[in-house]
Amino acid sequence: MTMRDVEASSRAPVRRVVIAGGGTAGWMAAAALSKVLGRAIEVTLVESEEIGTVGVGEATIPTLVTFHRLLEIDEQAFMSAVQGTIKLGISFENWLEPGHRYIHSFGTSGRDHWSAGFQHFWLRGRELGIASGYEDYCVELLAGLEDRFAHLPRNGINYAYHMDAAHYARFLREFSARHGARRVEGKIVEVRTDAASGDITALRLENGDEIEGDLFIDCTGFRALLIGRTLNVGYDDWSHWLFNDSALATQTTAVRDAVPYTRAIAGGAGWQWRIPLQHRVGNGIVYSSRYMADDEAKHAFLSSLEGEVMRDPWPIRFRPGQRQKAWHKNCVALGLAGSFVEPLESTTIHLIQRGILHLVKAFPQTITAVAVDEYNARLAEELQHVRDFVVMHYHLTRRDDTPYWRAITQMEIPPTLRHRIELFRETGSVFHVPGELFGENSWIQVMMGQGVVPKRYHPTADVMAPEDLTRFLDDIRTYVRTTADQLPAHMDYMRRYAPAPKP
Numbered sequence: 001m002t003m004r005d006v007e008a009s010s011r012a013p014v015r016r017v018v019i020a021g022g023g024t025a026g027w028m029a030a031a032a033l034s035k036v037l038g039r040a041i042e043v044t045l046v047e048s049e050e051i052g053t054v055g056v057g058e059a060t061i062p063t064l065v066t067f068h069r070l071l072e073i074d075e076q077a078f079m080s081a082v083q084g085t086i087k088l089g090i091s092f093e094n095w096l097e098p099g100h101r102y103i104h105s106f107g108t109s110g111r112d113h114w115s116a117g118f119q120h121f122w123l124r125g126r127e128l129g130i131a132s133g134y135e136d137y138c139v140e141l142l143a144g145l146e147d148r149f150a151h152l153p154r155n156g157i158n159y160a161y162h163m164d165a166a167h168y169a170r171f172l173r174e175f176s177a178r179h180g181a182r183r184v185e186g187k188i189v190e191v192r193t194d195a196a197s198g199d200i201t202a203l204r205l206e207n208g209d210e211i212e213g214d215l216f217i218d219c220t221g222f223r224a225l226l227i228g229r230t231l232n233v234g235y236d237d238w239s240h241w242l243f244n245d246s247a248l249a250t251q252t253t254a255v256r257d258a259v260p261y262t263r264a265i266a267g268g269a270g271w272q273w274r275i276p277l278q279h280r281v282g283n284g285i286v287y288s289s290r291y292m293a294d295d296e297a298k299h300a301f302l303s304s305l306e307g308e309v310m311r312d313p314w315p316i317r318f319r320p321g322q323r324q325k326a327w328h329k330n331c332v333a334l335g336l337a338g339s340f341v342e343p344l345e346s347t348t349i350h351l352i353q354r355g356i357l358h359l360v361k362a363f364p365q366t367i368t369a370v371a372v373d374e375y376n377a378r379l380a381e382e383l384q385h386v387r388d389f390v391v392m393h394y395h396l397t398r399r400d401d402t403p404y405w406r407a408i409t410q411m412e413i414p415p416t417l418r419h420r421i422e423l424f425r426e427t428g429s430v431f432h433v434p435g436e437l438f439g440e441n442s443w444i445q446v447m448m449g450q451g452v453v454p455k456r457y458h459p460t461a462d463v464m465a466p467e468d469l470t471r472f473l474d475d476i477r478t479y480v481r482t483t484a485d486q487l488p489a490h491m492d493y494m495r496r497y498a499p500a501p502k503p
Contacts, residue, residue, distance in 0.1 A: 011367050015041055018213030020188060020203060020226055022047030024165055025335030025352045026219035027172035032356045034179035035071050037363060043180065046203055046211055048187040058275045058282040059087060059262045059346040060160040062106050067353050073175065079498035081171045082163035083278045085258040086490055088144035090345065094266040095450060097398045102449030103261065106158040107140030109441050110476050116458035119444050120428050121469060123454060124461040130470045134448060136477045139484060144261045148487035162262065162275050184211060191230040199330045200226060215330050215367070218337040227323060227333040234324040241391045241414065242320040243404070244270050244342055248298060249284040249314055252307035257491040264344060268292065269404040272304065273343065278500040281307060286342050291404040326379045327372045332359060339383055344393060347386050350437060354382055385436040388417040396450035421452065428454035
């Protein structure tokens with residue numbers, strides 16, 4: 001019997017789950033655990049009103065829609081509470097080169113054949129002069145460009161949300177309370193551990209109270225109070241691939257109706273986001289302090305904003321990378337305590353969600369080494385795919401107009417990413433791992449949006465006669481055009497479907 005087996009056998013059954021920290025990560029965990037396992041376990045969340053959260057993650061991806069359906073959350077109530085709008089994709093501006101724009105949408109383009117994806121038929125159609133722009137074959141992309149949205153039968157349109165993160169935490173707090181989760185107000189001043197096993201036994205609060213538990217979830221953000229400071233789990237730094245280490249964020253009043261997409265606007269030493277809600281806009285600038293001074297970033301940021309600035313921009317420092325173990329001993333790290341990939345593709349909340357869902361599916365009667373290892377392997381693999389996808393946006397650029405972009409063009413990229421890009425460039429095919437976040441169409445849209453044109457297509461596309469290929473492409477384009485034309489204006493629909501409470 002190994003030491004790890006002895007350690008596992010000495011642990012008590014997991015009955016008391018303690019979540020350290022609130023915010024989006026903490027309350028998502030509390031909501032899921034209390035809803036799914038609330039009759040079998042006790043869920044306690046400890047947070048302090050004195051400690052703020054980063055609170056900039058207001059853009060999501062479609063997996064959150066699925067998460068809410070699993071928890072049976074009423075979408076209209078949720079969207080109204082968070083002043084939400086719809087997100088059909090992300091508009092990438094100035095990434096390939098200044099003045100260029102493309103959209104990474106959440107939809108599916110065209111129709112695949114079992115032997116080859118739609119892109120191969122489109123590539124042959126373009127060669128023959130009978131295919132129009134790739135955007136004409138995706139409902140979500142065309143609807144986003146034209147600021148349209150409505151729910152379609154049989155989940156016929158893929159979408160995500162823009163939302164107020166602070167309101168979302170409050171919404172989930174109320175949801176969790178209805179399912180038995182207990183909130184404790186207090187500042188954590190000590191994390192107690194067992195001298196023999198090293199497991200966490202309790203959180204001691206400033207008022208002297210101690211919150212004991214069997215499993216602890218670290219949602220303390222970049223502080224990583226449990227997983228990092230107490231259990232000393234190391235952190236792998238990715239700043240050699242992701243140069244940005246600083247951000248400023250603020251909100252502005254809305255000056256026009258919200259568009260159904262996030263804007264990611266590349267600048268001289270980073271990029272800016274614009275996330276439209278019903279009554280305001282979330283704004284931020286992400287930049288590298290090696291290439292842009294803080295005061296320069298603040299000036300560039302404020303001078304670019306539309307509408308009235310509602311509060312002075314607040315700074316955020318971060319280090320891109322991942323915790324070497326998301327689960328160690330009896331502690332699981334979620335959110336910023338476990339990893340950080342800049343919010344270019346709105347993956348922060350998704351990665352929290354994946355950590356929670358993996359935990360729920362593998363929830364231990366008693367913590368075992370093999371279950372912990374499997375959890376860590378799955379999370380690490382998924383995070384690597386997300387990292388590669390984000391790094392790709394920087395690597396596939398033609399920009400050399402600033403020292404920042406010139407340094408990026410010299411950057412070595414992960415071998416896993418290089419393989420994906422070269423495979424697509426040479427064959428038009430997409431390397432895809434079952435279960436990974438970004439589907440084949442996402443990789444295709446970003447690679448082609450940033451200038452990667454495959455040298456050849458699959459021979460299946462040559463089997464179809466030109467007149468049949470014309471009809472095939474025209475039928476898809478007509479369906480997409482007809483569907484988009486039937487959709488109302490995005491904000492007209494939202495004002496009827498889930499209007500935000502009046503201020």
